[in-house]
Amino acid sequence: MPGLSDATRRRILFGGDYNPEQWPEETWPEDVRLMKTAGVNSVTLGVFSWSKLEPRPGVHDFGWLDRLMDLLHEGGIGVVLATPTASPPPWLGHLHPDTLPRDADGRTEWWGGRQHFSHSSTAYRRHAAAITEALAARYGGHPALTMWHINNEYCTYDHGDEAATRFRRWLRDRYGTLDALNTAWGTAFWSQGYGDWAEVVPPRRAHYLRNPTQVLDFRRFTSDMLLECCTAERDIVRRHTPHIPVTTNFMPLWSGQDAWRWAEEEDVVSVDLYPDPRDPFGAQEGALVQDMTRSQARGPWMLMEQAAGAVNWRGVNHPKPRGLNRLWSLQAVARGADAVCYFQWRQSRQGAEKFHSGMVSHAGERGRTYQEVKQLGADLARIAPHVTGGAVAADVAVLHDWHSWWAGDQEARPSREVDYPDVLRAWHRALWQAGLTTDFARPDHDLTGYRLVVVPQLYLLTDAAVDNLVAHVRGGATLVCGFLTGVADQDDRIRPGAMDVRLRELFGIRTLHEWWPLRPGERAECEGGLRGTLWSEELEPDGTADETIAYRGGELDGLPAVLRKGRAWYLSTLPEPDRLRALLARAAADAGVRPVLDGLPDGVEAVRRGDLLFLLNHGREPVTVDLPGTHHDLLTQTTATDRITLGRYGAAVLKP
Structure with missing residues (x-):
């Protein structure tokens, strides 16, 4: 991935979101020990830490983060440091109600959850820039810092008054004149012609169907406004650390942002990926998102979040069966990922996501989840020197x-x-x-x-x-x-x-x-x-x-x-x-396009990355795959000639 040091590029980044502020400080050394044992070499800090870092306006508490950055560095673990602007503290909404977004019905989205910010709010942008400036100034020179992570899963809409003002400005830049806007929007239909820019508002609740081109432009506008927020924070951290790459995490196939345009503004393209383990097409959903993200990155990319087990937001949340976490992680690497990360490191005991899995589950070190994470860490360390930076060819x-x-x-x-x-x-x-x-x-x-x-x-x-x-x-x-x-x-x-x-x-x-x-x-x-x-x-x-x-x-x-x-x-x-x-x-x-490998059994996926052949068995029964000649399996350090057997959810990474 561009911008990373040579030593970092030779590794597959492995780790996840780390939220140590949820735990007593005496837990931190134990976390580092478990990370090292599992082969974790990277964690993301601070994604939702704004109220901890700035408990009152302009009052900062960085002591805990100082100690944590030092501890992780001593343990050989790099830090992807996040700007915490996805979840403003309650004081911001209380002092500046204009920072809170409003939906199409005019209802306010209050604090108490996350992503409760208006992308168009001047006050929000000012305070977001200030906390970003403070973080960049303090930690830009810290040896643990390997990457910046801006905000988190940009996904807010706002139909409020300040958004309306910015929407009109955006439309003037796009169309120049009201005549051009009226033509583009087809306002001759239903007597919608605009005679003054002040009459133009976001597509709020209407008696019947709303103007479709107005809705289309509002979605374009929303993507652009969120991108403005993102690039403003990016420019701040780049000014302090021009040598450190910057990313923000996309949600897969989310309609709210034009990810083609966003990807052009990032040093590293990253995505969060949560296929349902009960979905018979979960592996294909993963492949689609991975192909799309690799294409946006035009090369290696970062799997910023996945679940080590169950999520908490489906109607019924099933854990991943034994072996599926490893298989889907290797699938991401096969399709171009140079980073395999999770939400989150340690499963929360309180809050809205206490039933969302972590790399260390409620069962702790002896739990199946952590033991499988440890196996995956060893697998990634074995294949990393042969795969990182490699291209995935597609016709x-x-x-x-x-x-x-x-x-x-x-x-x-x-x-x-x-x-x-x-x-x-x-x-x-x-x-x-x-x-x-x-x-x-x-x-x-x-x-x-x-x-x-x-x-x-x-x-x-x-x-x-x-x-x-x-x-x-x-x-x-x-x-x-x-x-x-x-x-x-x-x-x-x-x-x-x-x-x-x-x-x-x-x-x-x-x-x-x-x-x-x-x-x-x-x-x-x-x-x-x-x-x-x-x-x-x-x-x-x-x-x-x-x-x-x-x-x-x-x-x-x-x-x-x-x-x-x-x-x-x-x-x-x-x-x-x-x-x-x-x-x-x-x-x-x-058209002269051939499959990666002919004659594959049902449920087996074959992907070439560089000179490596990844074979992935998405079935629960062992299968035998015919091979063209002799290959060395980097995962098992064995040689296979003419055929190889893959167990349930089995994988092989073959080098000719």
Whole structure:
């Protein structure tokens, strides 16, 4: 990861959030002993410590943190020091009520939880900058400091008055004039035309449906305001420590921030990842988030948080079965992580997360959780010299864009059953099960080098993005595109013909007459046994397609469900999983893209990182995997020729 020292880069960072202020100070040396025994080499401090560090305005208590930083350094453990601004102390909200966010109904979000701050509040920004300045000045030269962690899981919205003022300023910067704003928002509809900037407010509670472009711009604005808060704190710590890298942790597939743009402002891209251990597709969910984060980082990334066992926020919270924590951690390394960390080190005895697991559970040192953490620490130490900094090669790009997600997630749409993240998961899962490693990319990114580009769904596409896709196909790449793509422009204005004309020409579509969404459980029967789910479309082909799969029965009988024109495919429905996988595997093969390893047993994942081959068995039964030749397993320090057996939740890291 960029910015880290050479010694740190040669290790996989291993550790987690450490909240020692929750424990008596005599516990701290015992924590360090257990950390060293488990191979922990990095902890994150101070994420939620603002009231401890600044109990009253301008009054600082750094003594406990001084002692802790020294203790960790003496134990050989590096510190990722967090700015504590995700959880302001009660005094800030009490003295400055304007720092508290308001929802779309005008209700105030009070202190007593976390993330209770308005990104637009001048008072909040001033106090956040002050505590950040104090931390950077005091600890910038401390030898334990290895990285800065800004705030935590930025995820707040604010519809209050100060946010309204900043929203108007943001809109003026974007549009320049009210005439331009009225045009972009289509305010001729429902008599919404604005004649004065003071009339423009955030999309607060309305009697009926709100203006969709206003909502879209508000989501863009919110992402930008949160980013302003983040970069303001980043700039402070960089001024004191230009040699220390800076990160902030993303939540996986969270809709509130444009992570493509955010990643450009970070030295290290990090993410929090909590798949459900009871979810049969939990491993694929992990792979999706890992692929997306690696793509945002354009290289190695940091798994900032995961659970060593159970979480506390699902309806039913199951622990991880034996071996699953190790397996999913190695999966993250296989897909580019150079850091494997947790929330949190020691399981809390009080507070809202006392049932959320820790690396040291309530069972203590003898507990299964800590013993498995210790095994993982030894595994990571063995493979680190061979894997850190290594690249994950992918010939397939999955296109994803937050603006398209925001625009498509509007109140009035053809079907509420269409959930963009679920569509994205379905397509990525098909590629994952086909053994194809994928990157993610924004639709206007340089796609050179990707033989296959997959678009699960991009309702909104800019002109530049459309031109990019068309040019990539004209240049010899293969494109497979899902339904409801290219419908709207950057202002959520429906394009003439209900799909961009350049895309219709690319796929061999003359007219898109109607969208025909499907009810839950309803299927659209098609030729060759293909059955569509969720959606269908009434397409009139222009006669130039090289191949079609037609609907059979119903209103769309005989019309194309799937078209292929040259190297461009269009799927007007979501095929059932096996058929979607087969279609994408065929398109990949035609594009010259091969699976990482052929003939894998069900449930086994293969990923190449650098010259290493990771094999991961996501099943509960042992499996035997055929290998091309002889390999050395770095985990067991044994040699395997032609085949290797993986136990329940087993893994191998193979070097030729």
